[in-house]
Amino acid sequence: MTVESDVRDAAERARTASLSLAVATRAQKDEALLAMADALDRGRDAVLTANAEDVARAEDGGTPANIVDRLRLTDDRLDGMTAGLRDVAGLPDPVGDVVRGSTLANGLELRQVRVPFGVVAMVYEARPNVTADAAGICLKSGNAVLLRGSSSARSSNAAIVDVLRTAVGTSGLHPDVVQLVPGDSHESVKALMRARGLVDVLIPRGGAGLIRSVVEESSVPVIETGVGNCHVYVDRGADLDKALAIVVNAKTHRTSVCNAAESLLVHADVADVFVPRVVDALHAEGVTVHGDETFGARPGVVLATDDDWAEEYLSLDISARVVPDLDAALAHVRRWSSQHSDAIVTEDLAAARRFVAEVDSAAVLVNASTRFTDGAEFGFGAEIGISTQKLHARGPMGLPEMTTTKYVVTGDGHVR
Amino acid sequence: MTVESDVRDAAERARTASLSLAVATRAQKDEALLAMADALDRGRDAVLTANAEDVARAEDGGTPANIVDRLRLTDDRLDGMTAGLRDVAGLPDPVGDVVRGSTLANGLELRQVRVPFGVVAMVYEARPNVTADAAGICLKSGNAVLLRGSSSARSSNAAIVDVLRTAVGTSGLHPDVVQLVPGDSHESVKALMRARGLVDVLIPRGGAGLIRSVVEESSVPVIETGVGNCHVYVDRGADLDKALAIVVNAKTHRTSVCNAAESLLVHADVADVFVPRVVDALHAEGVTVHGDETFGARPGVVLATDDDWAEEYLSLDISARVVPDLDAALAHVRRWSSQHSDAIVTEDLAAARRFVAEVDSAAVLVNASTRFTDGAEFGFGAEIGISTQKLHARGPMGLPEMTTTKYVVTGDGHVR
Structure with missing residues (x-):
C-alpha cells in the first residue's frame, strides 16, 4: 500500500x-x-x-x-x-x-x-x-x-x-x-x-x-491561514499615550502569534516626540527595534533593510519607520502587509476613515491593538484559524x- | 514582450x-x-x-x-x-x-x-x-x-x-x-x-x-461554475401530472444550459404508469431517451450505459432509470450528480425532507423544474455564473x- x-x-x-x-x-x-x-x-x-x-x-x-x-x-x-x-x-x-x-x-x-x-x-x-x-x-x-x-x-x-x-x-x-x-x-x-x-x-x-x-x-x-505581517500606524492625530500602549501591547503581549505587530509606522509630525518614547518603552520590554534613519539615530536601534519590512519576526523584534504623511503610510502597508491585521492610532476621523477604506486586510483596527484579531476576542467561541x-x-x-x-x-x- | x-x-x-x-x-x-x-x-x-x-x-x-x-x-x-x-x-x-x-x-x-x-x-x-x-x-x-x-x-x-x-x-x-x-x-x-x-x-x-x-x-x-448533470427524481409519492410537466420543462425548455435536466429517476412503484407517459411526452418533444431495461422496453428508447449517467448532454437527450426506492435514488444522485441542481417530485413530506437533507447540491428543488436555478429567477437581478x-x-x-x-x-x- x-x-x-x-x-x-x-x-x-x-x-x-x-x-x-x-x-x-x-x-x-x-x-x-x-x-x-x-x-x-x-x-x-x-x-x-x-x-x-x-x-x-x-x-x-x-x-x-x-x-x-x-x-x-x-x-x-x-x-x-x-x-x-x-x-x-x-x-x-x-x-x-x-x-x-x-x-x-x-x-x-x-x-x-x-x-x-x-x-x-x-x-x-x-x-x-x-x-x-x-x-x-x-x-x-x-x-x-x-x-x-x-x-x-x-x-x-x-x-x-x-x-x-x-x-x-x-x-x-x-x-x-x-x-x-x-x-x-x-x-x-x-x-x-x-x-x-x-x-x-x-x-x-x-x-x-x-x-x-x-x-x-x-x-x-x-x-x-495565518501569516501576519501586522502594522501599527501612529498618525499625526494620534493620542500618543494610547499609541504607546497599543504599540507595546501589539508587539509584546505574545510574540509568537500571527496577530502580533511586526512593523511600526510613525507620522513625521509626531516623530520628534513619539520616536524616543516608543523606542525607550520597547527597549524596556526587551524588544529589538529595526529602524529607518530617524529611529536609527536612537541608541540601541538596528538599521532596517527591505527584508525587515517584509519580515514576520514572531519574536521580540519590530521594524520601524517615519512616514511623511498618511498617503505614505498607506503605500507602505499596501506594499508590505500580509493583509492580516493593520491598525491606525488617531483621533482624526477623516484619517481613520481613509485608513479603514484603503487598507485591504482581513482586519483593520482603529485605536486598538492588532492582538484583538482573534475568534475568542471577537466572541466566536471557537476558532479554527484566521483566514488571510x-x-x-x-x-x-x-x-x-x-x-x-x-x-x-x-x-x-x-x-x- | x-x-x-x-x-x-x-x-x-x-x-x-x-x-x-x-x-x-x-x-x-x-x-x-x-x-x-x-x-x-x-x-x-x-x-x-x-x-x-x-x-x-x-x-x-x-x-x-x-x-x-x-x-x-x-x-x-x-x-x-x-x-x-x-x-x-x-x-x-x-x-x-x-x-x-x-x-x-x-x-x-x-x-x-x-x-x-x-x-x-x-x-x-x-x-x-x-x-x-x-x-x-x-x-x-x-x-x-x-x-x-x-x-x-x-x-x-x-x-x-x-x-x-x-x-x-x-x-x-x-x-x-x-x-x-x-x-x-x-x-x-x-x-x-x-x-x-x-x-x-x-x-x-x-x-x-x-x-x-x-x-x-x-x-x-x-x-x-456551471457544469450541470441535473436529476429529476419522480418519487412514489409524486403527483404524476406535476412530474410530467416538470420533467418535460426541465429537459426541453432550453437544452444548452447548465440547469437543464440530464437524468430522470422513477420510483418502481409508479413506473408502470409513469414510464410510458413520460417516454411519450419526451418523444413528442423530440427527446432521445437513454434508458435502463424498463425504459428500454418502450419503442424508440435507446439502452443506456454508465457513460449516460455521467453525461451532461446539453441537447435533446436524457438518461432514465427506474429505482427500487428513495435510498437507491439518493445513491444514484450521490454517485452521478455534478452537484448543481437536483429535483424531487413528491407530495410525501418525509421523502421531500430526506431528499433535501441528503442531496449535496448547490440547489435542491421540490416539485419545481431544475430550470429555476438561475440568478434572474432567484431575484438577484444580475448573475455572473452559477457556482458548483x-x-x-x-x-x-x-x-x-x-x-x-x-x-x-x-x-x-x-x-x-
Whole structure:
C-alpha cells in the first residue's frame, strides 16, 4: 500500500461517515463532544505518556526549547483541550441556519441554508492541542475531519485521536468522522492536496512555507491561514499615550502569534516626540527595534533593510519607520502587509476613515491593538484559524465559516 | 514582450485602477454603468461590424451553426446587453454592507463589512454578451476585471471593451478597471492562473474541459461554475401530472444550459404508469431517451450505459432509470450528480425532507423544474455564473457574491 492509497482510503471512509454526520442533530453532536471531553479527561495518562515520547524524541534530536515547549502537554493544557470541547458543545449549531429566504413572485419558496462542507482536511504543525480543537469544531459543524499533524507530535496525536474516536463511537456517531491521516511524510500532504472530490476543503495551519506550498500545489480548495505581517500606524492625530500602549501591547503581549505587530509606522509630525518614547518603552520590554534613519539615530536601534519590512519576526523584534504623511503610510502597508491585521492610532476621523477604506486586510483596527484579531476576542467561541484569503472566509473563522450553503427551492409543480 | 508579461502588466494596471474603484461611491459607479450602456447603444455599428468579422471567420472555418449562433450579435442582443448594464446600475451596491456588527464586552465595536475582491479575471467561451455583463457586474461590485474571451469572439470583444473603456473614462473612473486580456492563446489563461497576488479571483465559464483545467492548474483562487448533470427524481409519492410537466420543462425548455435536466429517476412503484407517459411526452418533444431495461422496453428508447449517467448532454437527450426506492435514488444522485441542481417530485413530506437533507447540491428543488436555478429567477437581478463549488459561493452568484469582507474594529486605546 502506498501513502497515497492509504490517504485516499481514509478520505473515502471520511466521506461515507460524513453522510450521517451531516444529518445528525445538534443533540447527537453535542453528546459526542461531551463524550470526547470526558474521554480525554479519563484518558489523560495515556495521552501524557505518548506526549512524553514525542518530547523525549524532540529533545534528543536537539529541537529548540521553544518548539519543545509548544509540543509539550501538561495537565493544564489537557484541561484547556477538554474545556474547549465542552465550549464547542455549548455553541449554537450553524447547520440548518437559514441565511436568506424569500417567496418569489411565482410562489416558489427560496431558502439558502447552511450545510456542512463534508470532509475537511487540516494540515498543521507542532501543537497537539490543535488535534482536539479541530476535531471538535469540525464535528460540531457537521464535517468529517482528516487530521495531519506534524511528525514531531505523532505519538501525542495518535493517542488523542484514539481516545476521541472511541468516544465518538460510543456516542453513536461513526468514529471515522475523526481520523488521523496515515503517514507523516510530505507524501501524505501531497495525497490530501490531490484528493479532489474526496476532500472538500484543505486548511493549512503553520509556517509560511507550509502554507505557500499548499496554496500553490493543491487542487483541493484551500483556506489560507495565518501569516501576519501586522502594522501599527501612529498618525499625526494620534493620542500618543494610547499609541504607546497599543504599540507595546501589539508587539509584546505574545510574540509568537500571527496577530502580533511586526512593523511600526510613525507620522513625521509626531516623530520628534513619539520616536524616543516608543523606542525607550520597547527597549524596556526587551524588544529589538529595526529602524529607518530617524529611529536609527536612537541608541540601541538596528538599521532596517527591505527584508525587515517584509519580515514576520514572531519574536521580540519590530521594524520601524517615519512616514511623511498618511498617503505614505498607506503605500507602505499596501506594499508590505500580509493583509492580516493593520491598525491606525488617531483621533482624526477623516484619517481613520481613509485608513479603514484603503487598507485591504482581513482586519483593520482603529485605536486598538492588532492582538484583538482573534475568534475568542471577537466572541466566536471557537476558532479554527484566521483566514488571510478573500474567498469564503476572511479573518477569524468560527463555526459558521466551516459550512457552505445550499439553496432549497420548494414549489407545487412549478415550471418555466 | 511575452504573453505572460503582457498579462502581468494588464493585471498590474487593473490592481492600481482597483484602488480608486474600491472607494468609489455608488453614484459614481452607476454613472459609469449608464455611460457604458449609452456608449454601447451609440457604438452598436462598430460592434456589429466587428462581430460580422468573427461570424464570417467562424463560418469560413466550418464552425457548427449552433456555435455560430451563440457568437452572433444582433440589435436585439445588443439591446439585451445595454438593458443588463442599466439593470445593474439599478441594483443596490453590495460594497459597504455591514454583514454583522456588535459591541464586544470591552467596548470594542466590531463590524464585518463587504468590500470588493480587488481584481477579478473571467475566462469564458463564445458568447460576446458575457463581455458586457461581466464588466457591469464587476464594476458595480467595485472590482477591476480582466476579460479573457474566446479567440472566436476576439473582434467583437475588442470592439465592446473599447466602447466600454471610453465610457468608463468619460465618467471619471479609470478605464483600466475594464480590460481585455492581451493574447487569445492558452498562454494568456496560463498567465492569469499564475498571477497570484495580482489577481484575487479567477472565474472560468464554459465547457467542462476549460473549467477542469483551470481548477487543477490555477494558483489563483478559483470559483468553479456551471457544469450541470441535473436529476429529476419522480418519487412514489409524486403527483404524476406535476412530474410530467416538470420533467418535460426541465429537459426541453432550453437544452444548452447548465440547469437543464440530464437524468430522470422513477420510483418502481409508479413506473408502470409513469414510464410510458413520460417516454411519450419526451418523444413528442423530440427527446432521445437513454434508458435502463424498463425504459428500454418502450419503442424508440435507446439502452443506456454508465457513460449516460455521467453525461451532461446539453441537447435533446436524457438518461432514465427506474429505482427500487428513495435510498437507491439518493445513491444514484450521490454517485452521478455534478452537484448543481437536483429535483424531487413528491407530495410525501418525509421523502421531500430526506431528499433535501441528503442531496449535496448547490440547489435542491421540490416539485419545481431544475430550470429555476438561475440568478434572474432567484431575484438577484444580475448573475455572473452559477457556482458548483462549496467555498465562498454556491449556486447563482449575484453582486454580493462578488465581494469579500473585512473586519473593522474600533476602540479608544484598547489593549489586551
